[in-house]
Amino acid sequence: MKSPLAKIADRRVLDASLVAVLLAGFFVADSFLDPFAMQIFKLCAINIILALSLNLLNGFTGLFSLGHAGFMSIGAFSCALLTMTAAQKQMNFFLKPIEPWLMNVTIPFLPALIISGLIAAFAGFLIGAPALRLRDDYLAIATLGFSEIIRVVFTNLQTVTNGSLGLKGLPRFTTMWWAWGVAAAVTVLMVSLVRSSYGRAFKAIRDNEIAAEAMGINVFRMKLLSFVISAFIAGIGGALLAHHLTTIDPKQFQFLKTFDVLLIVVLGGIGSISGSIIAAIVVTIMMEALRFLDGPLNLIFIQTEGTPGIRMVVFSVLLMAVILFRQQGLMGQKELSWDLLSKAGLLPRFKAKE
């Protein structure tokens, strides 16, 4: 028996209606969310961007990189310096004046965002070219090393980054539309990249490097390409984060920041775009929702005084549980699609693909 829904259950119709529902949702969110909820809502989008860029490396190309905080920091500082006005810069750099050539650069947000992504990508190229000769854990530790070097250099470049004082009073450019718009663009980019011949080459390298090379894939070039794209996206994510927080300093981008993103990628499933997206949203919201754990608790039998940090313990236990008992994370390497939902019985069956 055919349900009436089956007739309209065409993938394109479903896609279009999903986009419509999401757009409507954004309009509702834009007008109804209070400022605090809005902050978290925007942070979800930024975390999606960061998680996707790390997943491109770890999940799709099989390169275990721990250097994301470095690229984020490059993107954040470049974008901040490009968009701040001369007066704002003067206010920040009271210990030592800023380099003169940086003083009067002020450009609009969109070009600044793209340029900071490109700067991060260039740094990715410089770092990747030597580091990608290494494998597995050596690559991980080398990229981690590079991100720490970037942090130390930024802490000491008093006339460019204002050293450990960082930059304050950045223009609040990251609106909900910017954050989610970029997140959507990055998602589309990732999906089409993964489906393209490049994406297939990435996955071939992940599954078996030697076999991929035998198939005529230029392994080193593909790895470098993936690394550079990932650095570009991470740079943009960092820039959005900077204009979301409006205050940045090099210490924020310690490698614990990379761990935060890695946590999302692992929970969502290494090698799944939709997994990363879902995990980014869930983790970001839970990080805030679990804040009550840090305050005084009243569990009828047990009453505790507020202990800051319980929230993070709960989170790390959760992470360990996932690592030990469900290594593939939420989605594994699968993607959430209409077909998957229909197989799970949540949607009526489709007609076979033409």
Place this chain on the structure above:
Amino acid sequence: MDLRTFFQHLANALSVGSLYALIAIGYSMVYGILRLINFAHGDVFMLGAYIAFYLVSSALMPWWVALLVAIGLTCLFGIGLERVAYRPLRNSPRISIMISAIGASFLIENLAVVLFDARPKAFAVPDIFSTVVKIRGVSIVSVSFFIPLITFVLLAILLFIVHKTKIGMAMRAVSTDQDAARLMAIDVDKTVSFTFGIGSILAAVGGIMWSFKYPQLLPLMGIMPGLKCFIAAVIGGIGSIGGAVLGGFLLGLIEIMTIAFLPDLTGYRDAFAFILLIVVLLVKPTGLLGKNQGEKV
């Protein structure tokens, strides 16, 4: 720079170097046997220092007994860590077990923040370690003598264990080929536990000595020394005990001496280790004393 200051720096470099060496050995042994970067090793180091702090300041026992008990407890913790976080993943891809190590490190750090409080604690260092000795105008804190001494004693014991005892032979066998070792009736699980135990003992001694030298305890104090010591192990050639010692001393010397001769670079101190790491990895990825291993298809 006059000779006196030079010797002052040299003494400092040697004690920092021996600390690095002590912790690097733990990394190197675990990597040699499991091919795993034990990211939580730095946190075991932190834990050793904290347990010692609480036992010493509880004043239930003489300080040296307290230190021995702390080392024992840390050893048990290390063995437990391997059993809970690494053993279930022994046959999974290497990346999974590394993520587990990162997760374990994350968990221990966050637990430490809750249990020990994020505010720094001051270690009441026993007098024997904190007296200042003056030799020809060079004043050196006695702990700077004890650290290299203890390191060498422990190193001698360790080399004896690895090369002259049955369990040492088992360790070497497991690190060469786990499956073949199992066929030779070697209990791989027991050997791995033993390795983690030794590594954690060394980390605990390192942590205690570290907090004697820099008497301030923080829940996140293990991160940087942990990373640096891993780097020291890589520089020396990971998997080799001698290499870890060499790498540790080299890193300590380079760090302290560069700052001594070029004070302008003080702010960059934490970057030296990473720069050194990258140079070594690019020029000789197996490290200074590492053996070249052919790649298997």
